[in-house]
Amino acid sequence: MDTKKTSNGWSDEELEASVDAYLKMWTLEQSGQAFTKSVENRLLREGPLHLRSASSIEYRMQNISAVFEQLGLKRITGYMPAKNIGAGVSERIRKVLAAKPALHAERHTAKADNPVPEKRTTASKPSLEIEPQGILNPRQLFTVSVSFARALHVRRLVRQLANGICEGCDQPAPFAGEDGQPFLEVHHVKHLAQKGSDRTTNAVALCPNCHQRCHRSGDRDAFTEGLYSKVQRLARE
Structure with missing residues (x-):
């Protein structure tokens, strides 16, 4: 019998499955897309966490939210951080998160946006940083994503109208793409996930x-507002 799955303690596989589910919801929330916590909870109970109850999975998500706050990251809105999280559990969650490449960039961004003021102290404190060990043979993960059908001619026309100049900073495209054309990304001012249209008046x-x-900056609302003033073809939706 597999004692790791029948014992009260959570196995490494169960903990990683919880973190993967949390990061999936976190990614959706960061991009403005909707998700349902109860559905994600059920999927875990039907899969890798079939021996766990709905309430225990809910509490595990609150543990992960607590670690997110400890690391200075924005947690999922729907999961309040657990008030009492053991040092052992916290360290195990940190180790799992340390192996997630997508999270490293977000964490560095959070540190840059919220620098910690220097403190004068006479005693040194142990660092809570975890050196990522990496994974020799990464296993394949299957995730669920949401995408929208887009009109190719709209993207082409928007890039043509920009004529190789970024419509945000007015600077030339940073490089040429594989097609030899200036590389610019088409952005929908009112996001498609917010029921924005896929038209030139919204791109x-x-x-x-x-x-x-x-998408990510602290002044994204003000920056977006400025696009309406600069780009005459845009129409508010």
């Missing part, structure tokens, strides 16, 4: 930096 051509600024 701009941006360099990668400005595109990410629209």
